[in-house]
Amino acid sequence: MRERQILDAAVEVFSRHGYHSASMDEISEVAGVSKPMIYSYLGAKEDLFAKCIRREAARMLEAVRQGVRSELPPDMQLWHGLRAFYRFVAEYRDSWTVLHRQALTVGGQFAGEVNLLRSRAIDMVSALVVTAGTKKGLGQVAEFSGPALAVSLVGAAESLADWWLDHSDVSDGVLASWLMNLVWMGFNDLIEGDVWQPR
Amino acid sequence: MRERQILDAAVEVFSRHGYHSASMDEISEVAGVSKPMIYSYLGAKEDLFAKCIRREAARMLEAVRQGVRSELPPDMQLWHGLRAFYRFVAEYRDSWTVLHRQALTVGGQFAGEVNLLRSRAIDMVSALVVTAGTKKGLGQVAEFSGPALAVSLVGAAESLADWWLDHSDVSDGVLASWLMNLVWMGFNDLIEGDVWQPR
Amino acid sequence: MRERQILDAAVEVFSRHGYHSASMDEISEVAGVSKPMIYSYLGAKEDLFAKCIRREAARMLEAVRQGVRSELPPDMQLWHGLRAFYRFVAEYRDSWTVLHRQALTVGGQFAGEVNLLRSRAIDMVSALVVTAGTKKGLGQVAEFSGPALAVSLVGAAESLADWWLDHSDVSDGVLASWLMNLVWMGFNDLIEGDVWQPR
Amino acid sequence: MRERQILDAAVEVFSRHGYHSASMDEISEVAGVSKPMIYSYLGAKEDLFAKCIRREAARMLEAVRQGVRSELPPDMQLWHGLRAFYRFVAEYRDSWTVLHRQALTVGGQFAGEVNLLRSRAIDMVSALVVTAGTKKGLGQVAEFSGPALAVSLVGAAESLADWWLDHSDVSDGVLASWLMNLVWMGFNDLIEGDVWQPR
């Protein structure tokens, strides 16, 4: 469809240049569609960008959701979720770039969209942690602010994804494991030689 | 001094609108100085932005560095470092915004400056972790990729800082403690009811 | 065509104010076209100016070339060439102004273009003189530096053209005759009462 | 004196960059004087330029005037005058550049100044020619428009001077002789092998 064609091009171009430096001209060229078409189908630049973000966010969420196996124990769920996330980042690099880097630049105009994605991700994590906690009979974790911990985890995962873009010689499984050792085991256990491993 | 006056204004405006949308006109107005003065003292827009980033990065590093008490055990060092970081974010909100959000937008032109800051931060954390690890006679941590873990921690801290901007009713100490419970104890210990607390 | 429309306006404005003082705004206004069109069709100010010069130079050369009747004796050829030149100056006053006065001002950036024109003119004259000389079996003239004489003649013709702009009550034929009496006969013959006249 | 110091610098800078591109900053720097001084002594940029032209024009006229030996026959007077002119051009290259090239660029603002110089030069030449003519009992020359011929001669001399700047391996005497052969003898005589030589 025309709409999809244009969105694909837009994501590519926004990813390459960022919101401001991306030109409608280049987008129309890459899409192989005239500029008036873009305006007719997707509205002004701002709308277009918003729609890019929304679509890519949905894609990513879906990918992660599919990765999580809810029949497994919480730690394994988290691990699989992280792997799915990293696979997505690897496969849809442009999507990731747009979501993570470019979406922040537009004066908070799109913070909403991105925050929505982030909240969703955070919700997923929170659920996991809380579940794990309650299973063990400890609601304590929530008091340490489940949301805040989830936010931190998401930030860590994102940051590591960025790092990965420049150190791509590591598998998604290893990457996820590293992160598990940080957030599941903590430095303290690591120091003690106590590591986490997928079972 | 004039230079400082201008840089302050520039940080404020860049923080508000981002690099591209910020206009030299607004900066000059906020600074209470005519535009030619800006060019004379700090050069073109790009230079100006670079100088903003460099100054704020230096400030932040200094603040964190001063917060860390190297005579304390590693976990306490980390905790104090985090607190210093959050105090800085709270006090110099604009600095933080510019460093974290806006610096990424300029086509990687300034990635260098920001990455430098980030590397410095990561180095500090790495040093702590490695120190802690070796004290216990365990080089293991390195195999989990010290750098990657440090990257993750920094990401987590940044992400939490962002979250904090919208949930400012928490003290920096609490915030740092939350993060310590994530990275030092890990979910596993938390679930077990094993929490980290400043001593 | 749009391109022609713009070039016409540009020549007019450059002729009036010179390269530096001419503003793209005025050109666009005179052309009855918006500024972006100028940039789109003809590029930046410098390109625009270069294109003006090139077009006018070509025009002028063509005009002169068409004026020369190569079947006539050398002196008549020269006379006809000069007439054609003055007719061109009279008809395209702006072209002449741009070529002669304004093209020199841009820091030698366009000296090339103009010098090319001048060389062409000089070549034509040189050819004539040398032809005349060799017909009479005398290569001597070249030894008096054909090029230098040609340069001088061109300079004389240009200077006279400028003078003419303020004393337009003289026909191109008369003007050309005056010049012939200078360069063909010389003061000496004139003093002797020996004048040149078209046959 | 301060005034002279500034004028010297101005001529140098105007000669290098032309009127528009020359900056008051550079002039003040070259003069070793602060900008307000320039304004105080010589007025605004336009005034300054006018004064440069006036001074250099006077210098040049004086130089030529001193070169002419009025006790000699007209052709020798002319030849000596031309030599003096070329010696001046060689020695005060900047003066010549400013007078000939740069003065034309300013939208006719300074045409007056330069034309004044030119008229003076033309007057000198006219006088010579007329004198020569009348001595021979022939008022004819005037009918060929003494002024126009003078204008042409001056143009030829200027043009040749410009050419000389790029072919400096010729003495001023030779240069003047070439020109004499053009304007005194004419192509016709040259073709006949009849050349002019200083006696």
Added chain:
DNA sequence: AATGAATGAGTATTCATTCAT
């Protein structure tokens, strides 16, 4: 339905010129 052609509005940057000292 689709586009080539056109533009309004905005921004960085530069300099001649002048105060305050």
Added chain:
DNA sequence: GATGAATGAATACTCATTCAT
């Protein structure tokens, strides 16, 4: 008398956006 510091005003250039076809 002399200047460092400051600015008003001007200009090239770009790009999102829309008609006329």
